[in-house]
Amino acid sequence: SQQGEEDPQALSIQEGENATMNCSYKTSINNLQWYRQNSGRGLVHLILIRSNEREKHSGRLRVTLDTSKKSSSLLITASRAADTASYFCALPSGTYKYIFGTGTRLKVLA
Amino acid sequence: EPEVTQTPSHQVTQMGQEVILRCVPISNHLYFYWYRQILGQKVEFLVSFYNNEISEKSEIFDDQFSVERPDGSNFTLKIRSTKLEDSAMYFCASSEAWQGLNTEAFFGQGTRLTVV
Numbered sequence: 001s002q003q004g005e006e007d008p009q010a011l012s013i014q015e016g017e018n019a020t021m022n023c024s025y026k027t028s029i030n031n032l033q034w035y036r037q038n039s040g041r042g043l044v045h046l047i048l049i050r051s052n053e054r055e056k057h058s059g060r061l062r063v064t065l066d067t068s069k070k071s072s073s074l075l076i077t078a079s080r081a082a083d084t085a086s087y088f089c090a091l092p093s094g095t096y097k098y099i100f101g102t103g104t105r106l107k108v109l110a
Numbered sequence: 111e112p113e114v115t116q117t118p119s120h121q122v123t124q125m126g127q128e129v130i131l132r133c134v135p136i137s138n139h140l141y142f143y144w145y146r147q148i149l150g151q152k153v154e155f156l157v158s159f160y161n162n163e164i165s166e167k168s169e170i171f172d173d174q175f176s177v178e179r180p181d182g183s184n185f186t187l188k189i190r191s192t193k194l195e196d197s198a199m200y201f202c203a204s205s206e207a208w209q210g211l212n213t214e215a216f217f218g219q220g221t222r223l224t225v226v
Contacts, residue, residue: 043217
């Protein structure tokens with residue numbers, strides 16, 4: 001069955017640095033979504049990348065997808081304190097179901 | 111920008127009581143979901159709903175849980191007899207499609223359920 005594993009589990013960086021987090025999965029997908037969650041709050045949709053796309057950009061976010069390695073990465077460039085949050089990948093599985101990864105807790109220090 | 115709205119934002123209930131969590135999905139969306147997140151843990155799938163019926167449900171979604179789309183706009187999750195372990199943040203989500211374009215799933219802000 002589908003599983004999403006993210007690494008690192010936690011990441012602490014200085015403001016202005018880039019943050020990279022990775023998501024690996026088990027079975028083939030046709031798309032992958034990334035979400036942000038501020039502490040105790042809702043899940044904010046960041047970006048969706050399809051299996052026929054290798055890279056996608058949205059503002060300071062860059063997402064890559066390597067279907068041969070069954071992995072995706074999320075890069076946040078020039079990070080800000082406001083980027084402090086947990087980041088999750090979500091993978092389609094079965095019939096109308098998304099499975100969430102374990103998440104990466106990002107802390108950006110001012 | 112359209113968004114998924116959930117009410118209430120926080121609900122406290124006594125063990126054994128019934129609760130109904132309410133969601134208004136984005137208006138042109140056809141696929142609806144409920145997830146939960148126990149504090150500090152991962153986001154867990156509960157159920158998906160399409161064409162007025164449950165499409166898939168997890169092992170968490172037992173007979174104590176039910177979903178309904180009573181009036182074409184609201185989407186509700188009912189827990190019949192709450193247990194302490196039902197305490198969690200419950201998220202509703204919706205998407206326009208499942209395959210092809212417009213498959214992004216948008217989530218509400220969640221309802222924090224506390225069972226005492």
